[in-house]
Amino acid sequence: MRVTIDPTTEGVLNADAGSTVRRTVLPSGVRVLTEEMPGVRSVSIGYWIAVGSRHEADHQYGSTHFLEHLLFKGTQRRSTMDIASAFDTVGGESNAMTSKESTCYYARVLDEDLPLAVDVLTDMVTSAVLDPAEMETERAVILEELAMAEDDPTDVVQERFASQVLDGHPLGRPIGGTREAIEAAARDDVWAHFNHWYRPDELVITAAGGVDHDTLCRIVDEALQDSRWDMSRRSAPAALQAAQEQHIPVRAGTETISKPVEQAQVILGGRGMRAGDEDRFALTLMHSILGAGMSSRLFQEIRERRGLAYSTFSFSAGFTDAGYFGLYAGCLPSRVEQVTSVMADELERIATEPVTAEELTRAKGQLRGATVLGMEETSARMSRLGGAELVRGEFVDISDTLAEVDAITAEDITRVAARLASSERAITVVTP
Known part of the structure; x- marks a missing residue:
């Protein structure tokens, strides 16, 4: 079954193997999509923001990946250790990934622990503090990550090839930034990048496994109401990114x-x-x-x-x-x-x-x-x-x-x- 997604409305469809896919747009513009899989006792849940390395201003280069690290380093309610131990306590897993076009914070837990996952992930995405001391620690960690990639010739050839075939375009830049960009990254610039992109109309929440759609929408809404975000305003979801093919020159x-x-x-x-x-x-x-x-x-x-x-x-x-x-x-x-x-x-x-x-x-x-x-x-x-x-x-x-x-x-x-x-x-x- 092929279904075109209407940006503003709810939908339900029966998919393969008896699973049910549903989509709801909350009044704030947050989108929630689920696939309920009968007989599955685990749930994978992701909090997606449609921002990647291609969307960064020159003075914010590397900020998207920097935020992936910093959101695990404490919120207004939780310390770094609180976030790390929350999923360990229930035998769950959590991580994040940054690409050239999106960022996702995700977890996999037992179905009964889904409220915990929602609470922690919502807290991270909406209420991170970007503590200056933690930022310096993570700056050092990211520089080590970049150094490790630079020591891997397979990584090097992949990154340099991307910059060659996408000549001069932000898509051709390394996702993690460069050593110079990370060393120069200012907390105010990263904070501005966070506040610009991390907002209700940009957030997409997806979950699959032993999940009830209505229950997830309810606990997501409750968690968002308790967050730093202003949830009183009604908003339409952000528009889908432009899909018309773009001609980018190749440095032949x-x-x-x-x-x-x-x-x-x-x-x-x-x-x-x-x-x-x-x-x-x-x-x-x-x-x-x-x-x-x-x-x-x-x-x-x-x-x-x-x-x-x-x-x-x-x-x-x-x-x-x-x-x-x-x-x-x-x-x-x-x-x-x-x-x-x-x-x-x-x-x-x-x-x-x-x-x-x-x-x-x-x-x-x-x-x-x-x-x-x-x-x-x-x-x-x-x-x-x-x-x-x-x-x-x-x-x-x-x-x-x-x-x-x-x-x-x-x-x-x-x-x-x-x-x-x-x-x-x-x-x-x-x-x-």
Whole structure:
């Protein structure tokens, strides 16, 4: 079942395996989406704010990820230890994630402990204090995190490739910021960023598992009424982020980063597709054939037949209005040119020659299994609701997804690959 999300109204639908998906907009503009899964005793719940690294002003660069850390460091009601021990006491889990377009604070608990999770997460998102002393502690922690990433050549090549294929655009910046930005971050700028984005009309709450929708709406509303936010004003939800495809220039050619490594890291790629593109399932199948798993063309040609690399694969990254793709390999520095040539040849081949019936059948089986098995987790279903609300503007259940996958033809794969192959090419290499 495919359902377009109306930004302002409530909806109910029966999804796969007897689960029920519901959506409510509270008077304050807060959106609550649930998927009740019969027989499940746990609940995954996420508090989503549609702000990521792409939305930061230059003087606030790194603030979104900084806030991900700081919201665990105390509120008007809770200390850092109170937040940490709340979920440990009930055997639950909590964490957060920052992306280029959203931030999510999430937890997984027993169904009976959902009120606790709501209370703590609401407190964190609405009433964090951003204590100056805690900010200095977390500044040091984030600098260590950035240093760790800079020591990982795979992270380095991924980050530099993104900046190359999204030349000059905020989407091409590292999510965590740079050492210079974090060292310069002022508490007032981070606080202003927090107050601008963390407000009722920007908050989306999603939950999946053993959850009753009406009960969740009630306890969420009660928690919000007790928060720092002004809940007296009625407000419409914030508009869905622009989904029209944006043309972002590629800094074509080869860029080399020198690092003291034994193995070179290579990515070849270019512009891809936005997250909601109608060809996204065909794109996933194309990657399955080209570079996902041991039976893929890249693995068979580069590793099995030629012995040029240990690890090789293809990938895509999609956002609301843009995307990119890449072919990766890790190899000896002396083999970079040969490996890059093989990757380019394989991209051209899949863009011009139809894939075989055997390859298409295997790719569909791989995607079907990964989709269904992935949705066995409450956290995956919770995240699916977040993506439906913030990125795609529609909910697609598993049955409809599988039907769309089954309908894809070999011609669709060639057409999608040709879209990618027509992009300007960027090559990023990390090498000694």
